[in-house]
Amino acid sequence: FGSAAAPLAPTAAAVEDAYDxxxxxxxxxxxxxxxxxxxxxxxxxxxxxxxHGAFLIQLTTLIVxxxxxxxxxxxxxxxxxxxA
Numbered sequence: 001f002g003s004a005a006a007p008l009a010p011t012a013a014a015v016e017d018a019y020d021x022x023x024x025x026x027x028x029x030x031x032x033x034x035x036x037x038x039x040x041x042x043x044x045x046x047x048x049x050x051x052h053g054a055f056l057i058q059l060t061t062l063i064v065x066x067x068x069x070x071x072x073x074x075x076x077x078x079x080x081x082x083x084a
Contacts (some may be wrong), residue, residue: 044051
Protein backbone atom coordinates (compact mmCIF):
# COMPACT_ATOMS: atom_id res chain seq x y z
CA PHE A 1 0.00 0.00 0.00
CA GLY A 2 2.90 2.29 0.61
CA SER A 3 4.13 1.90 -2.94
CA ALA A 4 0.70 3.07 -4.15
CA ALA A 5 0.59 5.99 -1.72
CA ALA A 6 4.07 7.34 -2.51
CA PRO A 7 3.30 8.55 -6.07
CA LEU A 8 0.09 10.19 -4.85
CA ALA A 9 1.74 12.14 -2.02
CA PRO A 10 2.56 15.20 -4.19
CA THR A 11 -1.08 15.50 -5.27
CA ALA A 12 -2.20 15.39 -1.64
CA ALA A 13 0.12 18.29 -0.83
CA ALA A 14 -1.32 20.32 -3.73
CA VAL A 15 -4.85 20.13 -2.34
CA GLU A 16 -5.96 23.18 -0.41
CA ASP A 17 -7.06 21.16 2.64
CA ALA A 18 -3.91 18.98 2.63
CA TYR A 19 -3.15 19.82 6.24
CA ASP A 20 -6.56 18.96 7.63
CA UNK A 21 -5.50 16.70 10.49
CA UNK A 22 -8.95 15.17 10.94
CA UNK A 23 -9.13 14.06 7.31
CA UNK A 24 -5.65 12.52 7.53
CA UNK A 25 -6.60 10.74 10.76
CA UNK A 26 -9.75 9.31 9.20
CA UNK A 27 -7.87 8.28 6.07
CA UNK A 28 -5.21 6.62 8.19
CA UNK A 29 -7.84 4.70 10.11
CA UNK A 30 -9.48 3.50 6.88
CA UNK A 31 -6.07 2.52 5.54
CA UNK A 32 -5.31 0.58 8.71
CA UNK A 33 -8.59 -1.35 8.52
CA UNK A 34 -8.00 -2.07 4.82
CA UNK A 35 -4.48 -3.30 5.57
CA UNK A 36 -5.66 -5.53 8.42
CA UNK A 37 -8.50 -6.94 6.32
CA UNK A 38 -6.26 -7.67 3.34
CA UNK A 39 -3.66 -9.26 5.62
CA UNK A 40 -6.25 -11.49 7.28
CA UNK A 41 -7.65 -12.38 3.87
CA UNK A 42 -4.25 -13.37 2.49
CA UNK A 43 -3.38 -15.35 5.60
CA UNK A 44 -6.68 -17.22 5.41
CA UNK A 45 -6.15 -17.96 1.73
CA UNK A 46 -2.71 -19.37 2.48
CA UNK A 47 -4.37 -21.98 4.72
CA UNK A 48 -6.85 -23.31 2.16
CA UNK A 49 -6.83 -24.79 -1.32
CA UNK A 50 -7.14 -22.70 -4.47
CA UNK A 51 -10.66 -24.02 -5.12
CA HIS A 52 -11.93 -23.06 -1.69
CA GLY A 53 -10.13 -19.72 -1.83
CA ALA A 54 -11.69 -18.81 -5.16
CA PHE A 55 -15.12 -19.80 -3.87
CA LEU A 56 -14.76 -17.68 -0.74
CA ILE A 57 -13.48 -14.64 -2.62
CA GLN A 58 -16.27 -14.78 -5.20
CA LEU A 59 -18.85 -15.32 -2.50
CA THR A 60 -18.49 -11.62 -1.65
CA THR A 61 -20.13 -10.77 -4.98
CA LEU A 62 -23.28 -12.36 -3.55
CA ILE A 63 -22.99 -11.37 0.11
CA VAL A 64 -22.36 -7.65 -0.34
CA UNK A 65 -25.50 -6.85 -2.39
CA UNK A 66 -27.61 -9.04 -0.11
CA UNK A 67 -26.26 -7.34 3.01
CA UNK A 68 -26.89 -3.90 1.50
CA UNK A 69 -30.41 -4.90 0.50
CA UNK A 70 -31.13 -6.02 4.05
CA UNK A 71 -29.90 -2.65 5.32
CA UNK A 72 -32.31 -0.85 3.00
CA UNK A 73 -29.81 0.35 0.42
CA UNK A 74 -31.44 0.33 -3.03
CA UNK A 75 -29.67 -2.17 -5.30
CA UNK A 76 -29.76 -1.38 -9.04
CA UNK A 77 -31.22 -4.01 -11.36
CA UNK A 78 -27.92 -4.40 -13.18
CA UNK A 79 -26.32 -5.53 -9.91
CA UNK A 80 -29.06 -8.10 -9.33
CA UNK A 81 -28.61 -9.29 -12.92
CA UNK A 82 -24.86 -9.65 -12.36
CA UNK A 83 -25.39 -11.59 -9.14
CA ALA A 84 -27.93 -13.95 -10.71
